[in-house]
Amino acid sequence: MTARDRCTSCNATLAEPGSTGFPCPACAHEINRCYRCREQSIAYTCSKCGFRGP
Ligand SMILES: [Zn+2]
Numbered sequence: 001m002t003a004r005d006r007c008t009s010c011n012a013t014l015a016e017p018g019s020t021g022f023p024c025p026a027c028a029h030e031i032n033r034c035y036r037c038r039e040q041s042i043a044y045t046c047s048k049c050g051f052r053g054p
C-alpha cells in the first residue's frame with residue numbers, strides 16, 4: 001500500500017495503520033477503506049463498476 005492510496009468512501013489518504021484494501025466482489029478492482037470508515041461500516045462504492053457494499 002502506498003501513500004497515494006485513498007479511501008474509496010471518504011477520499012482520505014490512507015496513512016494511518018488499520019486501513020484496509022480488498023478487491024471489489026463484482027469486478028476485482030481494488031477498494032481501499034480508511035480505519036474510520038471500516039470502524040463505522042461506511043458503505044463503499046466501487047469506482048470502476050459502481051458496486052455498493054458494506
Ligand atoms: Zn474513509
Ligand SMILES: [Zn+2]
Nearest residue numbers: 024027046049
Ligand atoms: Zn467493482
